[in-house]
Every structure is written in structure tokens, then in C-alpha cells.
Amino acid sequence: MNVLSINNISKNYGKVTALRNVSFSVPRGSVFGILGPNGSGKTTLLGIIMDVLKATGGTYQLFDENPNNQLRKRIGTLLETPNFYHYLSAVQNLKITAGIKQRGENDIERVLEIVSLTNRKNSIFSNYSLGMKQRLAIAAALLGDPEVLVLDEPTNGLDPVGIAEIRELIRLLASQGKTIIMASHMLDEVEKVCSHVAILKYGELITFGNVDEIFINDDIVEVASSDIEQLKDALKLMPGNLKVEIKGNIVQITFPVGTANLENVNQFCFEKGIVLSQLQIRKKSLESKFMELTN
């Protein structure tokens, strides 16, 4: 069963195309990251799913049904910014959220405890710091223990401790079987918590699927010797049709994930009469993989 299925969603603002024929689906129980640089259409897409924006074209389903407000009540959502009545306290604001969702009024204390706002629960919202506002928005999303959470940049405005706490919370919720849809431009955030990912760029879906399949982290071996050109030419003769590039004073050899063996490289160079002055392996960063996908 899919929690969300998106079929050819498009959105235009006048002549500007914010989303172009985006289609993917979010399986139940996944932690689904929507990844993309600023302005790639992540929030627009979530806005359409939550019915605050109207799609120019395409359709979507929630829980395999045509979307309606009753289905939205089963989803806890933090979209873009924390939106609360400035003159009301955390508890008063959450009572409104619970009222709209028609559940969760008895859950207010629990969610405030989760986001560490219990001791400020009666302070008015406008007096909160940015981080506290974000925490309250997460509390509102958790209210009533929804089976699906939609979190748009959930760690915005949080300090490093807060970021770690939210990541831990997301992992905990995922382990409880909840589906989490998370939009982010923070690559490590997605890498650390997501099981699935969709990558958007300029409103187009570049790719989507299992994180491990999309971000196959190639092994990169870096070597150096006194004659860098000779080294490069020699390495090109290595079996496996590997990518060999000069990067400054070193040569990079890209192996398929899990296949790099430093001993073999050293042996091969030694047999070619080259003495290596440097030999090390490093994982290809998610960032460079992301750049590769989006550029």
C-alpha cells in the first residue's frame, strides 16, 4: 500500500514552471526524503498534497484514495514555517490543532514533553525563539500520534543538539512503523535518516527510489608517485575499465562499491615499475554524488 501516489503533478506560476510532470509514490513504513536544492519545488509539491496550493495538472492519492480533508487529519504536517496564532500559548495553539484534527487534546502534554517545551507551554508563541517555534511545529505534527508525518525542513532553526534530537526522533518514529515524508536540502540529513529518496531539480524529478540504490557510494582510491602522468597511463591498464583521473598531485581511481583493494593497486603499480608515494581509499561523498545527479 502506498501512503502517497503522485501522478504527473505540474504547477505553474504564470510563466514560471515550479513543477513539471512529477510522479512517484511513497510506500507505507518508509522514511521518504524529498531532496533538492533551494527552489527545486519541494515545498510546492508538499503544498499541493496538503491542498494549500492548487496543481496546474496531474493527480495524487492519499492512502490509495482520492484526497480529502478527512485523510489529511491522519497526517501530521510541518510545512515550510511554524504557523501559529502569535497571541496564544503553546497549549492554546495545540488545542486548536487538536480541535481541527478532532483528536489529540489529551496528547498535548506528551508531545510538548517530546520536544522539550513543557516548561514553556504557557508562554505566548510570539515570545518563542526560532528553534522553539520549530519545536512547537513538530509537536503539532506529532499530535494525535498520526500514522504519517510530513516534515518540510524539520531541523530548520534548530541548534546542533536540537538537530540530533529530531533525527533521533525521526528514527524512533520510523522504527515504530510510521511513514515519514521529509523534504530537505540537507544531504546528510537525508542520508542519515531516509530509506527512500526522490530528487527534484528545477521542478523536475531527477530520480527516486531506495537510498542505497540511488546513492551507490563508489570507492575512490587516491594514489601518487613522482611521475603523475606515467602513473595515470599505467593505471588505465588495470582490469575492470576503471575511471582514472588526475586531481592535482594525485590520481583518483573509481571502483564499483566494495571492490577496491589497496593491496592489488600497490601490487599492480609495483609490477609496472612505479613506486607509490601515497595510497589511500575514501568513500565518495554523498554531496559529490548529489552534484553528479543534479548537474
Next chain:
Amino acid sequence: MMYLLKIEWLKIKNYKAFLFISLFFLIGIFATNYIVYSVFHNIVNKSDAALLLSNFNPYDFEHVWQTVSYASGYLLMLPSLLLIILVTNEYTFRTSRQNIIDGSSREEYANVKMMMALIVAGTSTLFVVLCALVFAYSSGKDFSITGFSHVGYFFLKALSYNIIAIFISTLIKRTGFAIGIFFIYMGAENIIAQFLDVLSMKLKSSKNIDFGSLGDYLPMNSSDGLLSFPPTPLKSFTTNSLPTEYTWIVLGFAIFYLLLFSWLVRRLIIKKDL
């Protein structure tokens, strides 16, 4: 609908502007009527005109409903102002989006705002009835329901103002601008209505064409036009040159505008990006 109204109540019950404006409106109604009452008792009835007025008391039963409805009508911009603040707050705080995200439907969101306009108009009317009873009973005459239709006109005017306020708020979204536009529109419509009334008089006197007061067919003035001060004996001197009053046509226009603006509000909320 009840649970939605309960949520609206949660939004406003701790809002200082709501409490302040409501209180100011309630006091304003009594104060305005007290001023009119005082003017009649202490100035008009002690002047030469008193002979013509022959002990006319606009706050006796039979006249009181009309007088209080008319005088209080000038304060209706206050509940409209309150509604503008409440509706535009939802856009400023982006809670209009959050309410939908959390599970309100757009239709429910639009309907509850319209319901608020109705409740505020109903409460304003209740204040007017209360005020009329206080003034009329203090005059010592027996209770009478005659002229109570004017309370209905007041309710219609309150509702019209409120719906126009909600329409402008939904369209403009920013509190300051919306308040500005509301008052500018109010002033502009009055000026246009004056021109149209002059035109109406000219048509009646020169060509004997009587469409009624054309100014009364405008959105705000249609409900304004239904309310007037009770016909004093002095008024018979001035009415001859005025066009005939077509109450039912004006009433029809008022209801038409009410439906039109309600439809526009729903359309804005249901069809547009929030």
C-alpha cells in the same frame, strides 16, 4: 459546524483586540443613543421647533426600534474592523494554510468565516435590542413590537458590512491594507451615492422619472438605505423633493449583494492558492 465554531472561539477568546473592540462597540451603542436621546430632550424639545415636534420622542416604543437601529448603524464599522483583523490574522500568521493542512476542508474554512459574520451580526443586533429596551422602558410607555422590522434591517446592514469586510480581507490578506481599503471604499461609495441621489432628484423633478434613491442600490448603501431616523413631524417639509423610497427593491439589492460577496469569498478560498 459546531466543532468548527468551537475552534473559532478558541482563536478569539483570549485575543485582546476582540475583547476591546466588542466592549467598545457595546459601550458605543449605548453612548451614541444616549447622545441622540440627550439632544432631543435637552436641545430640540426646548427649542421653538419643539412646537412642531409636539412632544415627539424617538425613544418611545414604536419609534425606539427604528431610532436605535439607525443610530447604532453608524458604529457597524467596529464589528467589521474586528472581522478584518481576525480574517487577515489568519493570512499574516499563515494559519489559514495550517488549518487546511491540519484537516479543515476549504469549504469548511470558508463557511465558518461566513458563519462568524452571521454570529457577529446577530450579536450586534442583540446589543441593539438590549439598548432599545433599556431606553424605551425608561421612557415609561408600554411595550410595543411596532417598527421592529428596523431591527431586521439593522441585522441585514450588519451582515452586509461583515461580509464585505470578509471579502476585502480575503482578497487583500494584509491587515493594514484591508482596513484602509474598507474605509476608502466606504467613503467612496458614500460620495458616489450622493451624486446618484442628486441625479435621482433631478430625474424626478425635471422628467418625473422616479427610480427611488439610486444611491441606495450600491452594496453598502443598499443596507444603509433601509435604515432612517423615524419620520418626525419636521420631515414632511423635506420629503417632497426626494424620490420615492422603494423599500423592497432596496431590500432585494441588499440581499443580492450579500449573496454575491458570500459567493466571491467562497470562490477565493476554495479556488485560489492559500
